[in-house]
Amino acid sequence: MQALVFDGPGDIHIKEVDKPRISPDEVLIKTGFAAVCGTDLHIMKGSFPAKPGIIMGHEASGTVEAVGENVKHLVPGQQVVNAPYLICGDCLPCRSGRYNVCRYREHLGIDTDGVFAEYYKLPEYAVYPSPDGLSLEEGALVEPAAVGYHAVRRIAPTPSDTVVIIGAGPIGLFALESVVAFGSQRIIVSGHRQRRLELAKRLGAHRVVRPPEEDLRTVVLEETDGNGADIVIEAAGRPDTIAETVSLVRSAGRICLVGIPSQEVRFDFISLVRREVDVLTSDASLLAYERTHELVAKRILDARPLISHVFPFERIIEAIEASQDQDAIKILIRFGEEGDQ
Incomplete structure (x- = not known):
């Protein structure tokens, strides 16, 4: 063969x-x-x-x-x-x-x-x-869908949460569809490729941001009355965007790290501790696959x-x-x- x-x-x-x-x-x-x-x-x-x-x-x-x-x-x-x-x-x-x-x-x-x-x-x-x-x-x-879905299942958004997704690749887009399935309506997606951002808008993003044309932190603060997002999901895996999650999340908010960087990441640990931010990581579970392929078949995750x-x-x-x-x-x-x- x-x-x-x-x-x-x-x-x-x-x-x-x-x-x-x-x-x-x-x-x-x-x-x-x-x-x-x-x-x-x-x-x-x-x-x-x-x-x-x-x-x-x-x-x-x-x-x-x-x-x-x-x-x-x-x-x-x-x-x-x-x-x-x-x-x-x-x-x-x-x-x-x-x-x-x-x-x-x-x-x-x-x-x-x-x-x-x-x-x-x-x-x-x-x-x-x-x-x-x-x-x-x-x-x-189904595999990238499971990665995105498992991350969202771990971070467990509610309909009232403002959610930021960094990265509009397949993992970020499946995370977006999963957040929509959880009932959240205020979803901001950030990415660099225009076609992917246009798709994110069609899939349910409330707002899309394309740095450096727009500053993501400025947009998030505008959308949240200066508080920051309830949840930030990092699906790009870049050291700079992983570090940026700290400045985007509100006090007592939640961060979920999905993207895998190719080098060491430095971030503001003191800010996380002082503001009691919860940080989760996610790597798709075998247990997510059975549920995910049903969601893909039903096109809840399309x-x-x-x-x-x-x-x-x-x-x-x-x-x-x-x-x-x-x-x-x-x-x-x-x-x-x-x-x-």
Whole structure:
């Protein structure tokens, strides 16, 4: 079969590799669609570490091709989505149900073979049957939807809260849809790409801000009578925007950090303490996936507007590079069918 293999920074190629062989507890999946994540671009450029020789990618949907003899809840022909990492199931976090912080977690496409291939295999626990109405295209976006939804579920906004979301990429946009689903109506979204901000407006943002054309802190203070936002969700992962959350949140407000920076972050810790600001972090849980793919299927979290490009697998390297374009939101990779749009 063909797969996109990472051999080192700037050294990725489509190669012919062996089709995976499954163990009794594993599932073989024929890939339908995969999605390009910002992490894939950083791996390609060498700004995010990954294991040389692995198959890249972690966001996908597909159809069960074969199951091991111990697999109980999946059958060939079933449409499925996958979690993006493997767990041990036996460490303290796993035993307490916090699988997303497993001490021995392995990320697909980073630590172990991923989904940018005609077939991939996973343990049964990391594979979820798609609910009725969930297309393969939408299924490939369940993973970023789960990241955004899990963050919002942790921070738990109320209808009266003013919420600021920094970052209008796929995670920020799914967080926006999740905040709307929680009933909040005063939502400010900040980002740099105009097409994404226009989409944020359509998805329910009360106001969008494009720095440096507008100053985000000035806008937030205007919208909150000088108090600051009740909740700030950081989904950009930049050191400067993470630090900025402190100046945007009100006293006794809440911050949720989702974006992952590539370097050390300095922020005003004294201000957080003196104003008793709650700071949460979020990394999507396996437990969020079942709920999330139902929300995507019902289009409460609507993945369709985020799909900006579809490339055939043969052009996957071009697709990863295209994720940098101003018009790109979420790029899908189609397997098995020629063409693009």
